[in-house]
Amino acid sequence: MNVIADHGVRFGRIAAMLPVKDMAKAHDFYTRVFGFSKVFENGNPVGFMILKRDEGELHLTLQPAHEAANFNVAHLMVDDANGLYTTCQRYGVRIIKRLQDKDYGLRAFVFEDPDGNRIDVGQRI
Structure with a gap:
């Protein structure tokens, strides 16, 4: 196996990019149900939005022809899986x-x- 040296590069945050068909509906879902807040939006109509809650960040991108995958597209770590469930x-x-x-x-x-x-939501046991 070849190992690529990191050359001293430090990684920062990485955020999930979720494709959505209706930006207003997605915004409402993530803010109403999970308490995210919009911290950025771009475009008219809005084609990109950043939502944040605590250390969690979601990037929403408008994709009107989006067809959902049948696998998990993001993993969210929480401190209370029971509560979120x-x-x-x-x-x-x-x-x-x-x-x-x-x-x-x-x-x-x-x-x-x-x-x-x-x-996929997880809490360390």
């Missing part, structure tokens, strides 16, 4: 995989946003 249930969010403890040390579940983007 309850919130998802309360708002009628589609749960793809129910809340359960995994053998790799996470309490986890997967939900789907209105555009079909699957988000």
Whole structure:
């Protein structure tokens, strides 16, 4: 296996880019259900938006012809998976995989946003 040296490069944050068909609907979902706040938007109509909550950041990109993948597109670490799972249930969010403890040390579940983007949620056990 070849190993590429890092040349002293330090990585900063990396954020998930989620394609959405309707920016207003996606904004409403992530702010209303999960408490994200919009910190940036670009375009008229808005074609790109950044949402932030605590250390979590989502980038939304308008893709009217988006077809959802059948796999997880982002992983979200939280400090209370039970609480977030309850919130998802309360708002009628589609749960793809129910809340359960995994053998790799996470309490986890997967939900789907209105555009079909699957988000894997985990909490260290």
